[in-house]
Amino acid sequence: MSPLAMATAIARLDLVQVERIGFVAAFCTTTAFVPQLVRVLRLRSARDISLPTFLLFSIGVFLWLVYGILAGSKPVIASNTVTLLLSLSILFLKLKYDRTAMKEMKP
């Protein structure tokens, strides 16, 4: 193997490793919201969860999805589609359970 071919092979290996880290990162930040959704459903409460957080986060993830589509990046599209669905579900439950809690407080 020539030094140039070796350097190219190492650079390609590095690129694959860096991409792999990106995939693991995307997997973590996406699946992270599954236990949050489960917890809210189980407790039937989202009192401590911030509404502006999940509103802003959903808008941000939606914009990441638009970015992914325009930039033609499949991993960005895939991970942000899943995160958006999870984030919107948590947002919906926050609104739902907060309304229920408000009703229960009234006599």
Added chain:
Amino acid sequence: MSPLAMATAIARLDLVQVERIGFVAAFCTTTAFVPQLVRVLRLRSARDISLPTFLLFSIGVFLWLVYGILAGSKPVIASNTVTLLLSLSILFLKLKYDRTAMKEMKP
């Protein structure tokens, strides 16, 4: 302006626009966690917040940071550094307030 120069200018404009969407997306998904941190501090409770969510999310954001460093992407480094600090703060408060709540429950 030649058709090629015009096409290049349009393509560059598009790239700038796409990058701008990425920046707005990063701004949203980063600052989103500020109101969550404020809410937990204000309520002195993080009962409804999922521990595995913020644990997994922090690991994921840390890996995005590593990815950003290896890929040499300054926006990825900057946004994930801020998100990691916010995420770790929420995680720390979750552990702190849950421990306090546990102690108060014991006679």
